[in-house]
Amino acid sequence: MVDKVWLLPAIMFLSFLAILFLGKRSPGKGHAIGIAAVGLCTVLALVTAGEWVARETGHEAATALDDVPAECSASAAELSDGSHGGEGDHGDDAGEGEHALAPGGAVSIADGESAAPAAEEGETEHYTRPVVRCATWWSSGQTDITVGTQVDGLVVMMLMVVTIISLLVHIFSTDYVHGDRRYTHYFAFLSLFTASMLFFVMSQSTIQMIVGWELVGVCSFALIGHWWEDKPNSDAALKAFLTNRVGDIGLLVGMITLFFASGKTFSIMDINIKAAEGQISQTALTVAAVALIAAVMSKSGQFILHTWLPDAMAGPTPVSALIHAATMVVAGIYMVARLYPVFFEGLSIAGGSFNLLAIVGSVTAVFGALLGFVQKDIKKVLAYSTISQLGFMVAALGVGAWTAAVFHLFTHAFFKACLFLGAGSLSHACHHSFNMVDDMGGLRKVMPRTFWTYVIAAASLSGIFPLAGFWSKDEILAGTGGINDGVGNYYIVLAALLIGAFCTAGYMTRSVWYAFYGEYRGHHEPHESGPRITVPLIILATLAVVAGFANLPAKIFVELPSWLSLRFEHFVEPVGAYFPGKEAGFTHAEFNPLLALISLVVALSAAAIVWSFYLGKFPSLVGLASRNRFARTGKRILENKYYLDWLYTDVIVGFVKGPLARATYWVNQRVIDATVDGVGMGAAKAGDFVYNRIDQGVVDGAVNGAGALASGSGGGLSRMQTGKVQQYGVLLFAGTAILTGILVAVLTA
Amino acid sequence: MLVNQFLLLSAVLFCIGVYGVLVRRNGVLVLMSIELILNSVNLNLIAFGGQHGVDGSVFALFVIAVAAAEVGVGLAIVMLIYRNKASVELDELDELKG
Numbered sequence: 001m002v003d004k005v006w007l008l009p010a011i012m013f014l015s016f017l018a019i020l021f022l023g024k025r026s027p028g029k030g031h032a033i034g035i036a037a038v039g040l041c042t043v044l045a046l047v048t049a050g051e052w053v054a055r056e057t058g059h060e061a062a063t064a065l066d067d068v069p070a071e072c073s074a075s076a077a078e079l080s081d082g083s084h085g086g087e088g089d090h091g092d093d094a095g096e097g098e099h100a101l102a103p104g105g106a107v108s109i110a111d112g113e114s115a116a117p118a119a120e121e122g123e124t125e126h127y128t129r130p131v132v133r134c135a136t137w138w139s140s141g142q143t144d145i146t147v148g149t150q151v152d153g154l155v156v157m158m159l160m161v162v163t164i165i166s167l168l169v170h171i172f173s174t175d176y177v178h179g180d181r182r183y184t185h186y187f188a189f190l191s192l193f194t195a196s197m198l199f200f201v202m203s204q205s206t207i208q209m210i211v212g213w214e215l216v217g218v219c220s221f222a223l224i225g226h227w228w229e230d231k232p233n234s235d236a237a238l239k240a241f242l243t244n245r246v247g248d249i250g251l252l253v254g255m256i257t258l259f260f261a262s263g264k265t266f267s268i269m270d271i272n273i274k275a276a277e278g279q280i281s282q283t284a285l286t287v288a289a290v291a292l293i294a295a296v297m298s299k300s301g302q303f304i305l306h307t308w309l310p311d312a313m314a315g316p317t318p319v320s321a322l323i324h325a326a327t328m329v330v331a332g333i334y335m336v337a338r339l340y341p342v343f344f345e346g347l348s349i350a351g352g353s354f355n356l357l358a359i360v361g362s363v364t365a366v367f368g369a370l371l372g373f374v375q376k377d378i379k380k381v382l383a384y385s386t387i388s389q390l391g392f393m394v395a396a397l398g399v400g401a402w403t404a405a406v407f408h409l410f411t412h413a414f415f416k417a418c419l420f421l422g423a424g425s426l427s428h429a430c431h432h433s434f435n436m437v438d439d440m441g442g443l444r445k446v447m448p449r450t451f452w453t454y455v456i457a458a459a460s461l462s463g464i465f466p467l468a469g470f471w472s473k474d475e476i477l478a479g480t481g482g483i484n485d486g487v488g489n490y491y492i493v494l495a496a497l498l499i500g501a502f503c504t505a506g507y508m509t510r511s512v513w514y515a516f517y518g519e520y521r522g523h524h525e526p527h528e529s530g531p532r533i534t535v536p537l538i539i540l541a542t543l544a545v546v547a548g549f550a551n552l553p554a555k556i557f558v559e560l561p562s563w564l565s566l567r568f569e570h571f572v573e574p575v576g577a578y579f580p581g582k583e584a585g586f587t588h589a590e591f592n593p594l595l596a597l598i599s600l601v602v603a604l605s606a607a608a609i610v611w612s613f614y615l616g617k618f619p620s621l622v623g624l625a626s627r628n629r630f631a632r633t634g635k636r637i638l639e640n641k642y643y644l645d646w647l648y649t650d651v652i653v654g655f656v657k658g659p660l661a662r663a664t665y666w667v668n669q670r671v672i673d674a675t676v677d678g679v680g681m682g683a684a685k686a687g688d689f690v691y692n693r694i695d696q697g698v699v700d701g702a703v704n705g706a707g708a709l710a711s712g713s714g715g716g717l718s719r720m721q722t723g724k725v726q727q728y729g730v731l732l733f734a735g736t737a738i739l740t741g742i743l744v745a746v747l748t749a
Numbered sequence: 750m751l752v753n754q755f756l757l758l759s760a761v762l763f764c765i766g767v768y769g770v771l772v773r774r775n776g777v778l779v780l781m782s783i784e785l786i787l788n789s790v791n792l793n794l795i796a797f798g799g800q801h802g803v804d805g806s807v808f809a810l811f812v813i814a815v816a817a818a819e820v821g822v823g824l825a826i827v828m829l830i831y832r833n834k835a836s837v838e839l840d841e842l843d844e845l846k847g
Contacts, residue, residue, distance in 0.1 A: 721845065726771055726779075
């Protein structure tokens with residue numbers, strides 16, 4: 001199965017076509033096909049994971065890249081030819097590995113038992129053996145554009161997360177969007193969304209990655225705007241799409257830079273090997289990494305380009321769950337994780353204490369979390385929470401804690417999906433309102449199942465021991481190297497993330513209070529949701545509890561047996577030529593009991609403070625915002641979301657729209673006058689208009705200069721636009737003649 | 750081979766075509782002039798093809814096929830313009846004026 005993962009997106013794409021064309025006449029109006037397809041994919045993903053675990057039982061460096069054909073990656077073929085003579089069939093090895101699972105485990109126990117630092121040594125004996133398959137899509141000159149699959153632990157993990165979340169979202173949706181006008185259309189797009197994300201994560205070439213990236217964007221556009229009859233919804237969809245286009249420029253620039261820097265190859269394996277081995281210049285890698293960070297900022301909702309994410313709540317809630325947990329926003333994180341050598345070398349992550357990725361991540365983690373406090377809409381609280389948690393992941397990648405970031409992606413998928421679906425269940429009960437301040441309250445008695453799953457997931461998100469979020473968040477904090485030995489020494493990041501963790505626990509407590517405690521404030525009789533909603537919630541809550549045990553640290557006061565500890569790291573983190581190695585300064589931070597205790601205390605104290613605030617224990621704080629000028633300013637800034645939307649729509653767009661529109665109008669006036677009434681009249685009119693502008697220039701001074709520049713050049717150029725095609729023809733032929741003359745002159749010179 | 754004579758003829762045809770495209774007002778005549786340009790290119794291709802092998806002739810066949818399609822589309826456009834404006838004078842078509 002590891003070499004046939006292309007089946008997964010293929011199945012989902014077929015399901016999309018089937019639902020689109022046959023859905024209305026099929027049983028369940030389309031959801032039967034969708035659920036069957038995604039269910040099959042989940043099974044296949046689990047089989048793939050099983051095979052991968054069986055396969056990952058220790059390989060030598062020499063044979064590690066044997067399953068990477070030369071046409072898919074020239075560098076990998078060079079490496080494996082250089083070290084040994086290609087020992088023929090390795091299919092047998094995989095089979096043996098399967099039977100020898102127990103002995104393989106025993107071997108790694110032996111590794112683990114040699115004291116903790118030495119465990120690192122032991123780990124390097126084992127090399128990841130990725131499976132790459134590719135086909136040439138087309139050739140252009142010397143360059144083959146390939147498309148295919150590259151399977152390693154990271155991909156297997158993503159396949160599992162995407163298919164499991166997608167399956168649960170499908171089941172949840174059958175109840176949640178029941179009776180919707182575009183029910184069939186909705187399930188068709190869920191299928192396509194899943195297919196795109198699966199296609200994206202198994203990318204073998206950067207071109208395939210870009211295609212998958214854009215497909216995910218298009219699907220999210222269609223699903224956010226599912227109820228497009230309401231203007232805000234279609235606006236939100238457009239905003240999501242356009243904001244993502246801004247970052248896509250960065251993606252293209254980054255990928256093109258990588259293409260040329262790596263000697264004209266699109267193969268991700270090649271790029272990674274070359275970047276890790278230092279065959280690409282530092283400057284090129286830095287340029288590529290910075291450009292790609294712009295893409296990550298828009299796709300993964302990092303600060304200043306995050307504004308589309310809260311608005312994307314306009315889509316149906318299960319879609320939000322899918323976007324926030326498994327598809328779309330994690331695409332940015334995944335892209336960094338996949339091309340990690342580029343970022344690791346390009347930003348000099350090892351041994352540093354300051355780089356763009358870490359800064360973007362920590363700023364987002366704090367600012368996103370702060371915004372979670374002032375939202376009335378429960379989905380928006382969760383949206384800002386996602387932004388903040390994505391900030392954690394980006395910061396973790398920025399400080400070199402690769403495994404921690406990916407592990408957090410893994411655990412976050414489960415508890416965030418659970419929270420979103422829980423919010424959906426709440427709104428289902430409260431007559432489709434998401435306003436937790438005005439329409440909810442006291443629901444814990446009415447909706448016990450939703451209540452318990454929501455609280456478990458919220459606690460997991462806040463990082464309460466021993467739920468999943470605790471382990472992954474703690475690993476990120478340890479990875480900053482602020483207290484113990486990490487890849488670098490990122491003190492500032494550690495401080496920022498602790499503040500972020502504090503706020504996270506705070507706003508989650510606030511949302512639990514508003515939704516489930518106090519008096520019911522809505523107008524309709526609430527009720528518990530049906531089993532198609534609560535069963536996915538219970539499954540996700542269970543995963544939110546146990547997912548953290550996938551990567552227990554090697555030592556919590558006592559040494560843990562190695563079949564229990566660091567399993568996630570062992571199976572998911574690549575070891576080999578295509579990933580930063582120990583010689584590049586890539587290490588793992590160890591579990592630090594002190595840090596874990598600090599983060600736990602931080603989370604619990606935040607929850608306690610917020611809880612006592614709502615119980616009325618801090619009367620001095622009630623109404624603080626209306627009394628204290630400083631607090632009022634702070635609250636106003638938060639309620640206006642740091643004025644970023646205002647900056648984008650009023651200042652930037654307004655600047656382009658206002659003066660530019662006026663300038664265009666002016667050009668029109670002037671050109672018409674020039675042709676109709678003659679130059680004299682035109683000049684008089686223009687002079688008149690200039691007078692008006694000077695008058696206005698006094699009012700809006702700085703804008704004037706830019707406007708005049710734009711209109712001046714526009715005026716000059718638009719006079720060439722006579723609309724007479726033959727005049728254009730004359731210019732064309734004259735230009736050609738002049739260029740030919742120059743060419744001849746140069747060639748004969 | 751007398752390639753020079755072919756090239757000369759082709760150049761003359763090309764110039765006549767360009768003149769027609771730039772000067773004639775009638776849309777149909779402009780399309781015909783474009784045909785002239787394309788055929789002068791064909792002549793060039795075949796002339797060189799005669800010297801270097803069959804590639805040029807194959808290319809000329811492609812050009813002929815594309816030219817046929819182009820004329821089909823072009824005449825359809827001219828027809829529609831005539832229906833709307835009762836004239837095919839290119840000077841009158843300046844809706845795209847800036």
